[in-house]
Amino acid sequence: MSESPLKTTPLDALHRELGARMVEFAGYAMPVQYPAGIMAEHLHCRASAALFDVSHMGQASLHGATAAVALEALVPGEIQALKPMRQRYTLLMTDAGTILDDLMVANLGNNRLFLVVNASRKGIDLPHIAAHLPPGITLEPHDDRALLALQGPAALAVMTRLSAEAAALPFMALAHVLIDGAECLVSRSGYTGEDGFEISVPAARAEQFARLLLAQPEVKPAGLGARDSLRLEAGLCLYGNDIDDTTNPVEAGLVWTIGKRRKTEWNFLGAAAVRTMLHDGPKRRRVGILPEGRAPARGHTEIADASGALIGMVTSGGFGPSLGAPCAMGYVPTDLSTDGTQLSLMVRGKALPARVAPMPFVTHNYTR
Amino acid sequence: MSETRFTKDHEWVRLDGDVAVVGITEHAQEALGDVVFVDLPEAGRDVDEGESIATVESVKAASDVYAPLAGKITEANQAVADEPALVNRAATGDGWFFKMQLADRAAFDALMDQDAYTAFVANL
Numbered sequence: 001m002s003e004s005p006l007k008t009t010p011l012d013a014l015h016r017e018l019g020a021r022m023v024e025f026a027g028y029a030m031p032v033q034y035p036a037g038i039m040a041e042h043l044h045c046r047a048s049a050a051l052f053d054v055s056h057m058g059q060a061s062l063h064g065a066t067a068a069v070a071l072e073a074l075v076p077g078e079i080q081a082l083k084p085m086r087q088r089y090t091l092l093m094t095d096a097g098t099i100l101d102d103l104m105v106a107n108l109g110n111n112r113l114f115l116v117v118n119a120s121r122k123g124i125d126l127p128h129i130a131a132h133l134p135p136g137i138t139l140e141p142h143d144d145r146a147l148l149a150l151q152g153p154a155a156l157a158v159m160t161r162l163s164a165e166a167a168a169l170p171f172m173a174l175a176h177v178l179i180d181g182a183e184c185l186v187s188r189s190g191y192t193g194e195d196g197f198e199i200s201v202p203a204a205r206a207e208q209f210a211r212l213l214l215a216q217p218e219v220k221p222a223g224l225g226a227r228d229s230l231r232l233e234a235g236l237c238l239y240g241n242d243i244d245d246t247t248n249p250v251e252a253g254l255v256w257t258i259g260k261r262r263k264t265e266w267n268f269l270g271a272a273a274v275r276t277m278l279h280d281g282p283k284r285r286r287v288g289i290l291p292e293g294r295a296p297a298r299g300h301t302e303i304a305d306a307s308g309a310l311i312g313m314v315t316s317g318g319f320g321p322s323l324g325a326p327c328a329m330g331y332v333p334t335d336l337s338t339d340g341t342q343l344s345l346m347v348r349g350k351a352l353p354a355r356v357a358p359m360p361f362v363t364h365n366y367t368r
Numbered sequence: 369m370s371e372t373r374f375t376k377d378h379e380w381v382r383l384d385g386d387v388a389v390v391g392i393t394e395h396a397q398e399a400l401g402d403v404v405f406v407d408l409p410e411a412g413r414d415v416d417e418g419e420s421i422a423t424v425e426s427v428k429a430a431s432d433v434y435a436p437l438a439g440k441i442t443e444a445n446q447a448v449a450d451e452p453a454l455v456n457r458a459a460t461g462d463g464w465f466f467k468m469q470l471a472d473r474a475a476f477d478a479l480m481d482q483d484a485y486t487a488f489v490a491n492l
Binding site: 032033037038039040042225228229294295296298318319321326348 | 401402404405407423425426427428429430452
């Protein structure tokens with residue numbers, strides 16, 4: 001372990017004031033939960049609105065006349081045709097056709113793209129992007145900005161009170177708005193399966209802005225624990241667990257992130273290996289897994305087939321508070337990846353019965 | 369007349385006659401958070417002191433529960449298996465994990481008493 005002190009987000013003092021239990025995550029001191037606890041925070045997000053501090057994530061912009069073309073060299077997504085003030089989920093690739101990171105890319109117009117990458121990967125992603133940029137394109141990190149996520153069915157009512165323009169955004173659209181005097185970049189997106197907003201705000205205004213959100217009757221703070229259980233129920237990948245630099249997007253079930261045009265050009269980093277796996281079919285696939293009992297199966301739990309042979313691994317798993325039962329995802333051979341296939345999960349030496357199940361485990365509640 | 373002792377693994381042990389009732393402390397349930405699953409040892413099993421014999425899982429993580437002393441398991445608490453949240457609600461009462469017949473009564477006396485455990489937690 002590194003001896004260097006943990007980095008903090010602009011909301012560090014607020015988390016401590018709210019009684020958060022702070023843990024290390026990706027080199028940051030982050031709230032894993034508040035006094036209400038993960039279960040209550042999770043359920044409140046599904047019932048009303050939760051506020052998450054995700055300021056540890058990497059925000060950056062890429063600008064220059066051919067920024068979209070330059071980024072397309074590194075990701076399989078359709079970036080050139082991304083409309084102004086729209087965003088898209090895509091993947092940074094390795095030259096081996098595996099996933100360097102997953103990220104959001106927004107077109108801010110005026111030849112400017114806005115990127116949000118994982119905290120644990122920003123130290124790798126940004127140098128990687130910078131090293132591949134042609135002359136005239138610049139990458140600017142926005143370490144001076146905080147990122148808040150307001151998630152849940154009541155997020156819209158809250159945002160309506162703060163900014164009519166932001167509240168009117170469709171899913172995966174963005175707007176620059178002034179809220180309480182703070183210059184905000186708001187997107188209609190999130191990582192919980194619920195409707196909601198992610199708001200990039202100058203670090204110096206972050207605490208005041210967070211306090212304004214927490215003052216709304218619908219809103220309660222939620223930590224990284226609830227964020228993880230929410231995204232698991234929503235079937236969303238966590239980089240480092242469910243996808244990493246050994247995972248091809250095809251076996252991860254992320255073929256949908258490859259743009260139609262990109263599948264004719266095959267000109268992104270690692271495209272050859274992705275094309276080959278798409279053509280040959282993956283040997284293994286990421287699937288949802290529902291244990292039959294109450295025992296959760298965590299990441300790194302081995303998966304066995306009906307004969308007891310070890311055939312795969314759980315990559316994320318736990319208890320789904322909204323599901324009221326354990327749920328997991330992991331990789332299994334393609335011939336055992338169809339819904340309903342019986343598997344065993346090797347938990348503490350016991351083979352627990354489970355079955356392959358469709359994801360999301362809890363229906364997405366995105367706005368149309 | 370019952371006495372309660374504590375372990376460094378944050379278990380409490382309450383002696384009723386020659387049967388010890390074992391659970392996890394308030395400090396432990398608070399640190400774990402919402403308990404969603406408890407895996408208990410079977411009655412009749414002989415256990416060594418410090419042996420991992422039960423598991424308690426919160427939303428976030430799994431933790432081992434150890435045999436506080438050597439002996440034989442006489443009963444597991446089906447109520448916490450059926451309703452794991454009982455561990456959070458009543459850690460030192462109805463949320464007990466198992467009962468055991470102690471191999472050595474003197475070993476019980478050697479565990480921490482309430483004052484010693486309170487001091488132990490305060491120094492964590």
